[in-house]
Amino acid sequence: MTPRLSRRRFLRLALSGLGTAAALCGGGPAYAFLVEPGWLALRRVRVGLPGLPPHLDGFRVAFLSDLHRGDSVPLSHIARAVDLAGETQADLILLGGDYITGSAAFISSCAEELGRLYAPAGVYGCLGNHDHWTDPEIVAGELAERGVRVLRNEGLEVAPGLWLAAVDDVWERQADLDAALAKAPVGAKVVLLAHEPDFADVVAADGRVALQLSGHSHGGQACLPLLGPPVLPYLARRYPAGLYRVGPMQLYVTRGVGVVTPPVRFNCRPEVAVLTLACET
DSSP states (O other), X not given: OXXXXXXXXXXXXXXXXXXXXXXXXXXXXXXXXXXGGGOOEEEEEEEEEETOOGGGTXXXXXXXOOOXXXXXXXXXXXXXXXXXXXXXXXXXXXXXXXXXSSOGGGHHHHHHHHTTOOOTTOEEXXXXXXXXXXXXXXXXXXXXXXXXXXXXXXXXXXXXXXXXXXXXXXXXXXXXXXXXXXXXXXTOEEXXXXXXXXXXXXXXXXXXXXXXXXXXXXXXXBOBTTTBOSOOOTTOSSOOSEEEEETTEEEEXXXXXXOOSSOOOBSOOOEEEEEEEEEEO
């Protein structure tokens, strides 16, 4: 496993990338620090799945990840993301991990906001690396108290013929794909929550998952014209953002809601995604 990228090195690389962006686009730093981090987008994505049962055609999944409630992400920003997700009237709401940054003290207020989410098929989430770097038990417990069930190497049926599974954090070597899929019925369409997107290569090779949902990358937070993101975290370098086909499987990677240090976004707006499942022959 690659060692963690140190905060100092990440800051140096990211600021270097931001400097390049500023050179290309005048006024970049002020915009990147003050405007785009709070400019939430609602991204609508159609996801075609071969063999999807007809009654699931049009089933909508709202997906939020990487809220990173902390010193750089105010509660008001998370509240706006929750409101945006609620407006989608999705059938199912999923959370991709990294609810907090720096201290487990931030999870109570974050969980309270997330507790306002409602969907007919439920609200579920997985854990991310930052949750493990603080206190995963406190994070999962606070979310559960507000009606958000955190799945850790387990799964359940959320609609007839649709199985939801989640692995625990990959970076921290807590992921167990076999355990997460152990009870999935043969023939069910499986949606997998996995915080780190590059885990998709392992999942696709397994062959049992139709759609993986991930975050972690933040899309790089800065995406330079013609060059792309100058910095991407470990386990998010192959699939930084958007919809991909990985072997027989679809993968969607969200740019996330919050930020980590440095608290900038450039050409990479935070997002709430709503994915509409569609039959594909």
